[in-house]
Amino acid sequence: MKMPGFTKRLLNNLAPTGKEYVKWDTESSGLSGRIRPTDRKVFFRECRTLEVRQIKLFTWSYCRLPINLGHKEARSYLAKRDKGEDVTTTRSKARKAPTTKKLAERHFKKHVIPPKKPFSVSRDYRSRERLIVPVFASYKIKVFAQFRGVSPKSFRRIA
Known part of the structure; x- marks a missing residue:
């Protein structure tokens, strides 16, 4: 049976433990959530650069952005990657x-x-x-x- 992806109910029921842990989304590949002991939920998009280096891009914090907008943003990362755009180089150029x-x-x-x-x-x-x-x-x-x-x-x- 396939596990459901990140939903509002699932994210609200993720309880903090004594340690930080990671939960993976089954709907959107490369999307993961890090739940901290302080009950802060932060979500990341894992992707590969054009140099085939795997990195984690901060996507959103659960308290600031609803789950459906987070999924939309994660899909936009995938769409950019599929077009051949390197998200990391545009970010590093903007930073520099x-x-x-x-x-x-x-x-x-x-x-x-x-x-x-x-x-x-x-x-x-x-x-x-x-x-x-x-x-x-x-x-x-x-x-x-x-x-x-x-x-x-x-x-x-x-x-």
């Missing part, structure tokens, strides 16, 4: 993308330091470090690419 902090440093070295006097440079550096970097430092450049077609005046209104 330059941040606005690096862009600000490059802009500062190239366009601010050469034409200005040292006092003005130090004042600009201080204001950049106090105002701009704390807010936008971790943002990737791709976030700001959506404003590429927008005029500077309207960009000031948006920001």
Whole structure:
């Protein structure tokens, strides 16, 4: 008899034990759930990269996303894999993308330091470090690419 896949009732009845354990979904291949002793349920999609390395991709946490949306997301991973797309390379490229902090440093070295006097440079550096970097430092450049077609005046209104 085939075991049912992950359902809401099954996941609610998975009781925590003294140790962390893994439960596999029978409907969707490569989908597993890790149940922790604290009763936190985290689900993973196991997949292979194009280099045939097996990895676990975090899919969702049970308390944040219902099971049907988790299944949908897991199926989208499988569909991407079947199309020949490597999910891990797109994720690693996004992680390695330059941040606005690096862009600000490059802009500062190239366009601010050469034409200005040292006092003005130090004042600009201080204001950049106090105002701009704390807010936008971790943002990737791709976030700001959506404003590429927008005029500077309207960009000031948006920001």
